Amino acid sequence: MSKATQSEAETGVTLEIDGQEVQARDGQTILEAAKEADIDIPTLCEHANLSNVGACRMCLVEVDGERNETACTTAAQDGMEISVETDELWTHRRTMLEMMFADQNHYCMYCEMEGDCELEDMFNRAGLDSSRVPLEYPDIEPDASNEYITMDLDRCISCGRCVRTCDEIVGNGTLNFGNRGRETTIVVDDDVSLGESSCVSCGSCVQACPTGALYSPLSAYKGRERNCEVETTTCSECSVGCELDVYTNSGRIVKIEGNEDGPADGQLCEMGRFELLADGRERLVEPQVDGETVSLEDAIDRASATLAGANGVNAFASDRLPTETLEAFSEALAAYDASLEIPGAERATLESEVLSALEAELDVETADLLVDSLHDLEDSDTLVVYDTGIVESHPVVASYVRRAANGETTLVTIDDGEDRLERFADHSIELAAPAATVTEQVTDVFEGGTEALADGTVEDIVDVSLQLSGDATFVLGPAVEDAETMVDIFGLAATSDNEVLSLGPGRNSAVANVPTDDLETDADVAYLLAADDRDDDLDRSIELAREADTAIVHATRASALTEIADVVIPALDWFEREGTIVDADGEDRAIERVLDPRGEIDSDRELLADLQEVAA
């Protein structure tokens, strides 16, 4: 026996599950060992990426013929003989299921989860055809106070997946157990409705719920998950680049879920999970000139003629678009000598300049300065968040910050306004010009140790400095816009061998490589590739359209912008686009086409190439 196999044998355990010999690693539970051996032990409260609590008792197994244990919480030990499929165990499971059924109000026939419900599947497996336990008919009010998440505890089995998700994955702790014993129920904060709670509407609990107790009205009754096709793509709502599993049925999107095997443990935020589905604006399908429907060719000719005859052209593109489309747009509009603005480009460009300068100056590799994985945040001794606006702009990162703060990590937040993470911060510092002041002091600390502050400065700053003794990670929010702050923070990270997660206002970090300019003040034509932009981004397009005499709008949906446009050209929606997007870590991520476009437009890029060709 070689040394390697010997040591493997030493660390592994061998057990028997329903007569099958199974190898397990030390510390693995019986359930984990069974899963790896493709043995199906029934579960309800167990869920990917969550801790195990043995609440539902479905995974009861018989150990060595003498005692019953929950497989999800019992460590596999050498020589164990495990039984899963015995009549006695199924009788126990069925009894538990009957109590779950009788305790709440389960009406499968009109539940939106019917067909996808894990409880219903378990009823089937256990052969539940009646209830020997008297039915309770408790009077439970569904909570529909949150726009995107409905909580109907009529269907709740108190498995606690939502509670653990909210705590362990999202780090927010909005959902909790209230009361005890038979009265145990899910409570939101200190028993308020979801709508008025600290809920961040990320929907992670909806994804985790095994029954229909938590569901989204956006997806309800649109079709069963098992009848859907799934396409995985990258979210372009911020620069984190979460993986979206998009479920479609008959050419329509049923729901969006986070990829549980992906980098964010299945987490998404309100934008990626719900707002993408909730865009109810009318879809543009036909090109228009001066309010009249025209052919696509005529619309492009008109756009081209307008651009060619302009005294000056200001162009704007949504940074939700794939890199390839932004490049095509830049090239096409360069043919008309347009000035181009893309949100986030300024910060991204500045950042790349700062990083190149630092690379030269301090002999560091940019890649070493940037956080590789969101999990690195949790591994830091200290997290310093400059600008807590990330709670709204990059919610999934905010989850990791909260998770870290709930764990061993010391969280320092620095903001010039409302501290959105104050509840989680060990030190919350309000500073008008945050980084410069703090980092100056902190740099001293790194150079001279805490004695550098012996002469006494602002107490908060001392705190920050003291906490920075271990591995630190700096999170830069979108409000950080000045070179000085960036140099300070990246420089601090470089000299202290720490890392930075930079979250600019832009979504596609590739904008740093697309040539942009300051817009002209007296341009008479505006070309606005607004795509499916909404809110602030759309407002910027509207502002530019108003400033110009003629506005050419290239957009996905009808809005106040298309109303004031002279030429309207339809654009692809987020689920029809394909290409790449660069995330905050600088990685290329794939945007996959989820559904084929129904309209005339098959490619934004081809259309822009046509526009460029007409110019030539």
Place this chain on the structure above:
Amino acid sequence: MSAQAEVDTQDDRTTVATVCLGGCSGCHMEFLNVDHGLIDLVEEVDIVASHMIVDEKGVPEADVGIAEGVVTNEENVEVAEELRENCDTVVAWGDCAALRGIMSLRNYQDRDEMLEATFAEKADDESEVPFGDDEGVPELLEDARPLDEYIDVDVYVPGCPPDAEVMKESLEALARGETPEIEGDKLQYD
């Protein structure tokens, strides 16, 4: 026609009576979806009462008595008890009879307020709640409950409705004197 009379007296098919309690007749409708299979089925079973198939208002004696629906009024209780008394094997058809079903949603409301809202407030000024000693409409119970809270049930076929094929197979099994095995995909709750 003495030959015909002889066949009748020698009929050893399993007799089946079905009743609809507080149900929507959806289970009975689904049973008709057995379709051509009904021809084969009646080789083995004799349907002696079933409101969509046979003109028989009472609950005659039968080998198998099947009930659809929840027990929701006084008449349902009487019919259920009659079914138990007159039939050897009692089958609960559908989610209402087996597991309470959609009809028991009324349990979350006050009975009298609900009746008032349904009968008196929905029509004209003359409308009244049609209950009382001489009205001839059975009194509504306080709650709607599944069949086995009133009588012993031998076989459960849940589903809203159960699949026609499952209904047929379960009847065939009963006709053979076996207990139907309804498990896995045959068990449904929608």
